[in-house]
Amino acid sequence: MLTRKQLDLLRFIQERMQESGVPPSFDEMKDALDLKSKSGIHRLITALEERGFLRRLPNRARAIEVIRMPESLGRMPVSPTPAPSAAPAGVRRFTPSVVEGGRAKAAPPSPPSVQVADADGRSVSIPVMGRIAAGTPISAIQNQSHAITLSPDFLTSGEHYALEVRGDSMIEAGILDGDLVVIRKQDTANTGDIIVALIDDEEATLKRLRRRGSSIALEAANPAYETRVLGPDRVSIQGRLVSLVRRY
Numbered sequence: 597m598l599t600r601k602q603l604d605l606l607r608f609i610q611e612r613m614q615e616s617g618v619p620p621s622f623d624e625m626k627d628a629l630d631l632k633s634k635s636g637i638h639r640l641i642t643a644l645e646e647r648g649f650l651r652r653l654p655n656r657a658r659a660i661e662v663i664r665m666p667e668s669l670g671r672m673p674v675s676p677t678p679a680p681s682a683a684p685a686g687v688r689r690f691t692p693s694v695v696e697g698g699r700a701k702a703a704p705p706s707p708p709s710v711q712v713a714d715a716d717g718r719s720v721s722i723p724v725m726g727r728i729a730a731g732t733p734i735s736a737i738q739n740q741s742h743a744i745t746l747s748p749d750f751l752t753s754g755e756h757y758a759l760e761v762r763g764d765s766m767i768e769a770g771i772l773d774g775d776l777v778v779i780r781k782q783d784t785a786n787t788g789d790i791i792v793a794l795i796d797d798e799e800a801t802l803k804r805l806r807r808r809g810s811s812i813a814l815e816a817a818n819p820a821y822e823t824r825v826l827g828p829d830r831v832s833i834q835g836r837l838v839s840l841v842r843r844y
Contacts, residue, residue: 598647598666601798604629605640606649610662619660636796643799719745720756722778728759728792729801744776750839755781758841759792759802766790766802769817775842777802779835790837796830802837 598606608628612620622634631637641660644650649666653659721743744758761775769790771777785791787807793814794800803814806823812831814824 598644598649599798601629602640602643603666605637606644606662606665609650609660610665613662636798639799720748720751721745722751722756722758724758724760724776726759727762728777729761729763729765729799744841746778746839746841750778750841752780752838756838757781757835761802765816765818765821766804767818769804771802771817771840772842775840777837778839778841780838781835783833785833785836792834792837794832794834795824795826797832800834805833 605625605628608625609619612618612624620628622637625637626632626634629637629640641650641652645652649662649664651661651663653661722745723743756778758776758778761771761773761777764773771790779792785805787805789805790802791805792800793803793805793812795814801814803816803824806813806815808825810828811825812828814826814831816823
C-alpha cells in the first residue's frame with residue numbers, strides 16, 4: 597500500500613526515467629512534490645524501497661531503479677511527448693487512503709462509522725482499516741479491508757477501529773508483528789499513552805506519546821529504535837490503543 601505522496605513520487609521517477617533515462621535529483625523530487633526539505637524525499641524513497649517498488653544501486657550517484665508499479669494503476673505508458681512538467685498535477689494535502697500493490701484486491705467501501713452489537717448484545721463489529729507500522733512509518737487509517745467481532749469488554753466508550761501491526765519497535769510493550777491493535781478514535785492523548793501518530797500529514801506510526809516541553813516525542817518500546825522528537829505542528833493524533841488481538 598502506498599500513500600498519495602509515495603505514489604506521486606514513484607510516478608514522477610518513472611516518468612522522468614521514461615523521458616530521459618536518468619532519475620531525477622532529490623531537489624527535483626522535492627520541488628515536484630512541493631516538500632520543504634529533502635529529508636521528506638529520503639523517507640518516501642526508503643518506504644518505496646522497503647515495499648519493493650524502488651531499488652537504490654550502490655556506489656552510483658542518483659542511481660534509483662523502478663522495479664514495479666502498483667498493479668491497480670495498470671501498466672505505466674511510455675509517452676514520446678511527455679508533459680512539460682513531470683511533477684504530479686495538483687499535489688494535495690494527505691487524505692488517508694490506500695493503493696494496493698502486488699496481488700491485493702481493491703478494498704471494499706468503508707461502512708458507516710458505527711459499532712453494531714449482535715442480537716445477544718455481547719459482540720461488536722470493528723472495521724480493520726489497513727496496517728500500521730511499529731518501526732518505519734507507513735500509511736494507516738485507510739479503506740476498510742475487513743471487520744472483526746469483539747466483546748465489549750475489550751472496548752471503551754466512543755468509536756473504534758483496528759489496524760494490523762507491521763514491525764517490531766513496540767515489542768517491549770507486548771505488541772508484535774502481525775498483531776491487531778484496537779484503536780479508539782480521538783485527537784488528544786495523555787503522555788504515556790500508545791497512540792496512532794500521523795507525521796507531516798503523510799505517514800502514520802504506532803508509538804508511545806511523551807511530551808517534552810512544547811515538543812512531542814514518539815517513543816519506541818525497543819532499544820533498537822530511537823525516540824523521534826517533533827514539533828507539535830508536525831504530529832496529529834489519530835487514536836489511542838485500547839486493546840490488542842493476537843492469533844496463534
